[in-house]
Amino acid sequence: MYDYLIVGAGLFGSVFAYEAKKRGKKCLVIDKRDHIGGNIYTEKIEGINVHKYGAHIFHTNNERIWDYVNGFTKFNRYTNSPIANYKGELYNLPFNMNTFNTLWGVVSPDEAKAKIEQQKTVAGITEPKNLEEQAISLVGTDIYEKLIKGYTEKQWGRSARELPAFIIKRLPVRFTYDNNYFNDQYQGIPIGGYTTIIEKMLEGIEVKLNVDFFEQRQELESLANKVVYTGMIDQYFDYKFGVLEYRSLHFETKVIDDTTNYQGNAVINYTDKETPYTRIIEHKHFEFGTQDKTIITEEYPSEWKPGDEPYYPINDDKNNETYKKYKALAENEPKVIFGGRLATYKYYDMHQVIGSALVTVEKEFDQ
Ligand code: FAD
Structure with missing residues (x-):
């Protein structure tokens, strides 16, 4: 019997699993994808760490969280200047x-x-x-x-x-010659990619990939005393109050053989209406790469329908009202912890997910 079944090997699930293991708890982590890391997953292609779910730049003002992630891997001095x-x-x-x-x-x-x-x-x-x-x-x-x-x-x-x-509500406007996108004190990219962090968090913990919680729900629930659920909250409750809406994205990644430097910057936004993508990411620049080839990803926004990858929650009044109803149900599930961006229907940056996972850990183990 496991102490915790953790649904989702993303950042929230992995921080929770790591902290639970540290406290002697036995965890099983499952993910329906064929890899760990959730949306921060990076894959090495041609020696370049490719951000498979869009550009991810770590930034925070919170020293405790900065020290926490640096405990898993070193970060470089990358500064986001799109x-x-x-x-x-x-x-x-x-x-x-x-x-x-x-x-x-x-x-x-x-x-x-x-x-x-x-x-x-x-x-x-x-x-x-x-x-x-x-x-x-x-x-x-x-x-x-x-x-x-x-x-x-x-x-x-x-x-x-x-x-x-x-x-x-606000737009970042700065009357100085400063191209640093973020105002936070700490910023960087993990050397070796984000997947390294998750691998370290999940070291020594049982992980099963390609397992969808909803395909074997009863069997999986019976394996553990408690569930940590980081999937979509409306799906957990069988969409009984309706579907929560998202915006989706799709990514087109290309290996470019005939140049080592395609655009001279990691992130270029295309702000005209006609270009169908919103940005092009050139991955090697996140890590000052000197490889012979380069890899770019075009990011295309798209309508979301159930079954598509949910990226950005549409937090308008209608969806927020629906979420509130699911949240009330979630609060009455004593054996389930809901966490992460999908279970709380909220856009979170990475440092916020880590912060919220650590608060959850404290509530669960230390209070
Ligand atoms: P996820 O990473 O989504 O993990 C949830 C996991 O649960 C997934 O792996 C999923 O497959 C799994 N799962 C879901 N349902 C089931 C099921 N039924 N059965 C089994 N497994 C299931 N943050 C920053 O700080 N800086 C950035 O620059 C930045 N850029 C971003 C760019 C984009 C395009 C996007 C979309 C996000 C960006 N973020 C950024 C936010 C960052 O991706 C999130 O904070 C982080 O990934 C959230 O982690 P999570 O564990 O909550 O969710």
Whole structure:
């Protein structure tokens, strides 16, 4: 008999399994995929660690979490500085003095602020009613038209005028010449890829891949005293209050033989409406790779329907209300712990998943 059956070998399930084992508990980890790591999985191809589920950059302000992940592997000094490509014009992200200088030729922060203010005034929006109005009221029309509109409309599959304003409550605008995307104190990429971290977490723990919890539910549940469930919460309750909606993505990965350096940066966003993908990732640049070949991945947003890979929860009122009903049921399942992005219907960065797994561990074992 196992103490815990852990459904999902992603970051949440793996942190929990590691901490439970440390406390002498016996765990069985299952995953329906053919690999561990969930969405942070990296696979070595041609000597390059390929981020199979999109670009993953670790960043946090929390020293305890930074020390925790560094206990599994060393991190490099990678700093995320994405570039936006709008019809061949290149701009630095996040919006900063480099962006404003390229866009308007302004040199000082005061000139940039004045330009944005002027565009906001001309637009005359007092109470933004949709994403377009919200974006214009925050950064003016030029940035909205070139760097936000096309990208956001591709990402969400609908017009910015039909999207709610709350999606962009704030926009990262910086009046310094600083291209570092994140404000966090700690940032980097694990040397050797993210899969190494998960391998270390799951060392000495029984893991079964290609096992879907719902295909053998009763049998699996009977193997353990408790279940840690990191799959979709609506599926756990047989969709009784309806389906929670997501946005999906698909990735097209290509090995490029005839150049060692395809785009000169790990992440380039394509912000026009016409290019069908939202970004191209060149994986070797996450680790300053010097391999003979290079590997790129185009990221295409797509509509989600049940059965597709769920990526981004659509946290609008309707879905949040439905989630609340599932959450209430989950709270009445004493032998099941629900955790991670799918079971809590929430977008989490990696440091947040680790933080929430560690809080769960403390509640389970130390209180
Ligand atoms: P998951 O990794 O999804 O793990 C859940 C696991 O459960 C999966 O392996 C799944 O196969 C398994 N499972 C589900 N249902 C079943 C079932 N019925 N039976 C068996 N197994 C099941 N975070 C950052 O900090 N920085 C970034 O730059 C970043 N970039 C991202 C880019 C993209 C495109 C996306 C989508 C996410 C990004 N994230 C990033 C977030 C990061 O991926 C998540 O924080 C993290 O992967 C969540 O871990 P998890 O364990 O909650 O979920």
